Amino acid sequence: MSTATPTAKKASGIAGSVETEKAAQRSPFARFTPQQISGAVPAVLFVVLFVVMISVQGQFSSSLLQTVLETTVPLMLVGFGQTLVILTRGIDLSVGGIFSLSTALIATKMTGDGDMVLWIPLVILIGLAAGAINGLLIVRTRMQPFIVTLASWSVFSGLALLALPTEGGSVAPGLTSALSGSALVPKALILALVLVVVWIVLRRTRFGTAILSVGSSEAAAKLNDVPVDRTKIIVYALSGMFAALGALYYVAVLTFSGSPVAGDPFILQSVAAVVIGGTSLAGGRGSLIGTILGALSLSMIAQIVFFSGAESYWSQFVQGMLILGAVLLFAVVELVIRRRNPNATEEA
Amino acid sequence: MSHQVDPNAAGWDLQALDMHKSYGKVTALADATLKARYGEVHALLGENGAGKSTMCKIISGSVRPDEGRLLLGGEEIRTASVGEAMRHGIGTVFQELSLLPDLSVAENMFIGGGAPRMAAGLVDRRAARRRTQQIFDELGIADIDPRSPAGSLPLAQQQLVEIAKVISRKPKILILDEATSTLPRQDVLWLFDIVRRLRDEGTAVFLISHRLREAFELADRITVFRNGTDAKTGPIDEFTEDSLVEAMLGRELGGSLEQRPPEPTPEVRLEVRGLSAGTRFRDVSLDVHKGEIFGLAGLQGQGQTPLLQALYGWTRSSGEVVLDGKALDLRSPRQAIRAGIALVPEDRRTEGLALEMSIRDNLTLPTLRRHMSLKTLISPRREDAFAEHLARSLSVKAGSLEDDVSSLSGGNQQKVMLGKALSAGAKLLLFVDITRGVDVGTKAEIFALMRRLAGEGTSILFYSSDATELVSMCHRVAVMFDHTIATVLEGAALTERNIVQASVSGRVAATTEVAS
Numbered sequence: 023m024s025t026a027t028p029t030a031k032k033a034s035g036i037a038g039s040v041e042t043e044k045a046a047q048r049s050p051f052a053r054f055t056p057q058q059i060s061g062a063v064p065a066v067l068f069v070v071l072f073v074v075m076i077s078v079q080g081q082f083s084s085s086l087l088q089t090v091l092e093t094t095v096p097l098m099l100v101g102f103g104q105t106l107v108i109l110t111r112g113i114d115l116s117v118g119g120i121f122s123l124s125t126a127l128i129a130t131k132m133t134g135d136g137d138m139v140l141w142i143p144l145v146i147l148i149g150l151a152a153g154a155i156n157g158l159l160i161v162r163t164r165m166q167p168f169i170v171t172l173a174s175w176s177v178f179s180g181l182a183l184l185a186l187p188t189e190g191g192s193v194a195p196g197l198t199s200a201l202s203g204s205a206l207v208p209k210a211l212i213l214a215l216v217l218v219v220v221w222i223v224l225r226r227t228r229f230g231t232a233i234l235s236v237g238s239s240e241a242a243a244k245l246n247d248v249p250v251d252r253t254k255i256i257v258y259a260l261s262g263m264f265a266a267l268g269a270l271y272y273v274a275v276l277t278f279s280g281s282p283v284a285g286d287p288f289i290l291q292s293v294a295a296v297v298i299g300g301t302s303l304a305g306g307r308g309s310l311i312g313t314i315l316g317a318l319s320l321s322m323i324a325q326i327v328f329f330s331g332a333e334s335y336w337s338q339f340v341q342g343m344l345i346l347g348a349v350l351l352f353a354v355v356e357l358v359i360r361r362r363n364p365n366a367t368e369e370a
Numbered sequence: 371m372s373h374q375v376d377p378n379a380a381g382w383d384l385q386a387l388d389m390h391k392s393y394g395k396v397t398a399l400a401d402a403t404l405k406a407r408y409g410e411v412h413a414l415l416g417e418n419g420a421g422k423s424t425m426c427k428i429i430s431g432s433v434r435p436d437e438g439r440l441l442l443g444g445e446e447i448r449t450a451s452v453g454e455a456m457r458h459g460i461g462t463v464f465q466e467l468s469l470l471p472d473l474s475v476a477e478n479m480f481i482g483g484g485a486p487r488m489a490a491g492l493v494d495r496r497a498a499r500r501r502t503q504q505i506f507d508e509l510g511i512a513d514i515d516p517r518s519p520a521g522s523l524p525l526a527q528q529q530l531v532e533i534a535k536v537i538s539r540k541p542k543i544l545i546l547d548e549a550t551s552t553l554p555r556q557d558v559l560w561l562f563d564i565v566r567r568l569r570d571e572g573t574a575v576f577l578i579s580h581r582l583r584e585a586f587e588l589a590d591r592i593t594v595f596r597n598g599t600d601a602k603t604g605p606i607d608e609f610t611e612d613s614l615v616e617a618m619l620g621r622e623l624g625g626s627l628e629q630r631p632p633e634p635t636p637e638v639r640l641e642v643r644g645l646s647a648g649t650r651f652r653d654v655s656l657d658v659h660k661g662e663i664f665g666l667a668g669l670q671g672q673g674q675t676p677l678l679q680a681l682y683g684w685t686r687s688s689g690e691v692v693l694d695g696k697a698l699d700l701r702s703p704r705q706a707i708r709a710g711i712a713l714v715p716e717d718r719r720t721e722g723l724a725l726e727m728s729i730r731d732n733l734t735l736p737t738l739r740r741h742m743s744l745k746t747l748i749s750p751r752r753e754d755a756f757a758e759h760l761a762r763s764l765s766v767k768a769g770s771l772e773d774d775v776s777s778l779s780g781g782n783q784q785k786v787m788l789g790k791a792l793s794a795g796a797k798l799l800l801f802v803d804i805t806r807g808v809d810v811g812t813k814a815e816i817f818a819l820m821r822r823l824a825g826e827g828t829s830i831l832f833y834s835s836d837a838t839e840l841v842s843m844c845h846r847v848a849v850m851f852d853h854t855i856a857t858v859l860e861g862a863a864l865t866e867r868n869i870v871q872a873s874v875s876g877r878v879a880a881t882t883e884v885a886s
Binding site: 227234238 | 464466521
């Protein structure tokens with residue numbers, strides 16, 4: 023390199039640093055990266071709601087924690103899949119159908135402990151396959167994920183109704199005792215921690231980077247030799263699998279029976295948990311940890327409303343306000359970041 | 371220099387033979403051939419849409435040709451994907467940049483592979499950051515934090531990251547597709563130093579640039595593309611600037627790049643007094659006359675773009691802005707448009723055009739009110755007539771006005787952008803580096819249009835990163851330094867040298883040597 027280089031670089035370097043330093047003095051957010059900010063929001067929200075919940079109930083009890091955690095596990099699982107999909111800038115509405123179909127299969131086919139060997143893997147595989155079909159359709163036909171998964175939600179729901187026309191059935195007691203926790207062994211908490219670990223590991227694999235790349239900019243991902251289509255198919259397949267896993271836990275621990283419409287509330291709840299958790303619907307940015315906190319926040323609101331003696335209808339109202347508030351907050355953060363760096367391009 | 375160039379010698383290291391590529395009805399490449407040798411810098415020139423970018427994309431694996439063969443060292447290879455090309459040692463700095471905006475700089479550096487890994491095969495992020503910093507240090511890149519999301523960096527820094535990313539993979543064939551278009555001059559010189567070093571180490575470099583000067587500075591060999599094929603090729607000393615331009619156009623240019631605009635009137639159109647916007651620019655005062663082309667120069671990031679955006683009501687600012695004797699309170703672009711101000715942004719793709727809409731719809735969008743019947747329904751007849759008139763007067767080259775804007779070449783998209791600004795009948799035009807990445811032919815047309823508009827009394831504030839352009843087009847040029855106007859050059863003082871000097875030092879001193 024020639025001798026002119028260092029001086030030449032210095033000129034532009036100085037100009038750049040002056041600007042950022044001044045910005046740092048002005049903006050309270052300037053010290054943090056966007057990732058850190060969107061990570062902090064769900065954490066703060068979680069803590070606030072937790073404190074409110076404890077104070078409304080008047081005492082701290084481990085059974086309350088266990089209830090909150092256990093009722094949230096299915097949403098955490100469905101939310102895991104949904105997070106992966108949304109990170110690629112997609113959406114999976116079919117989780118509701120896959121979830122319902124899974125509960126129907128579990129409640130009708132897996133009533134005795136002996137059925138578990140065959141049906142646990144089978145239910146998971148069916149979820150995986152159902153999701154893979156979504157992914158294949160989206161990749162091969164270039165149809166919008168919203169439409170594809172809306173249609174397949176209906177198809178899977180129909181299959182659920184065929185398998186189990188009304189709520190009912192039962193579940194192998196072995197599965198219930200295997201998954202139910204106690205005050206001594208909080209299995210739900212362990213499960214949540216396992217999910218977090220899986221996420222952290224996943225994030226550091228090539229596949230994890232591929233997921234974020236696809237959502238960040240599909241065109242750029244292709245130029246970087248990221249297998250875009252394969253990543254999408256896998257992500258939808260995993261989403262289907264997580265929906266099935268959620269159904270397994272749901273039937274075994276919470277309801278002990280199946281329902282052909284059990285999954286439907288999970289469609290929007292999972293999207294809500296992802297959004298509150300700080301994952302961008304535009305893809306590329308977000309975290310599963312946020313989703314877990316988001317799911318817990320939604321559950322805690324139900325608890326708070328219950329303990330405060332208000333009509334349970336209020337929990338929907340408050341959850342809605344929470345979603346709006348979270349989205350608004352992220353929009354403000356986004357704005358602050360853009361202000362800080364007016365030259366930055368959102369999409370290259 | 372150690373290399374020799376013999377046009378008749380065999381033994382080309384890379385040959386792209388008889389390449390064909392068409393997109394629907396548009397032929398991008400027809401029977402085009404390109405050959406290169408290790409240890410040579412090969413400049414590809416041509417107007418937008420001439421096929422040079424398509425050729426490079428085929429070599430780089432991002433576009434598949436309809437026909438044609440690619441030979442590397444005499445053996446036919448296939449580059450069906452960027453990854454395959456990379457494995458053959460072909461690395462590309464893409465014009466549109468291949469950075470993933472949400473991933474960190476360090477993650478971007480290793481996305482194609484080669485990330486440091488821990489025992490379990492997981493990415494070692496700390497090592498990746500260290501390695502990135504090391505690469506930046508070796509290349510002399512300062513002030514880029516490997517942890518920042520790539521999308522949060524200014525465009526010029528993103529470009530540096532993209533360059534570093536590709537070079538760190540040590541390609542045997544390096545393609546620079548418009549790699550200099552977003553870079554300030556000092557960074558261009560920095561890049562050229564690196565390219566020279568790589569060439570001397572035996573790398574074959576393809577350079578695509580719209581700046582003829584860069585080709586003459588760096589290239590050993592030039593191929594000119596025209597109408598989708600290689601029109602002329604040879605060693606650098608067979609070309610002059612004039613013969614190059616003629617080869618690119620297939621006709622004579624007629625000196626229109628140089629012609630001066632008519633003199634402005636003494637009447638003041640725009641008065642700006644003490645305008646500031648936080649840290650982006652401060653205390654800017656200037657007058658622009660009716661019919662004047664007033665240039666804005668300076669290093670990137672000195673507040674030129676925010677200043678123009680503030681005058682368009684897009685960036686909040688404090689201070690006095692008077693247009694034709696009327697004080698303006700610029701709080702939104704809508705107010706600016708109503709006052710007769712139009713802005714043509716730098717990035718037409720994200721800021722100015724609705725790419726999925728037709729050319730016609732884009733042209734008529736700002737003036738829809740005028741094409742309505744009964745004040746509510748859009749009249750397609752009036753809209754068509756208006757759009758056609760506009761497109762013709764700007765000579766937009768398009769198959770049909772019904773086509774998507776995204777189907778146009780970059781230069782023609784820029785014309786549509788201009789048309790939008792003009793259709794609203796603006797008195798003051800704000801141009802944000804609009805000629806960046808635009809070919810000479812289109813540039814000449816844009817300049818001719820600017821001169822015509824100025825002659826008709828329109829005032830133009832023209833920010834350009836190209837000092838040559840400013841000198842030939844502007845009546846006066848304000849150089850921005852340290853976020854304010856450092857000096858205003860006019861008359862005999864308006865020279866390229868003075869602009870560059872004021873850009874780096876904030877003042878013009880005749881005795882000081884210009885750093886370059």
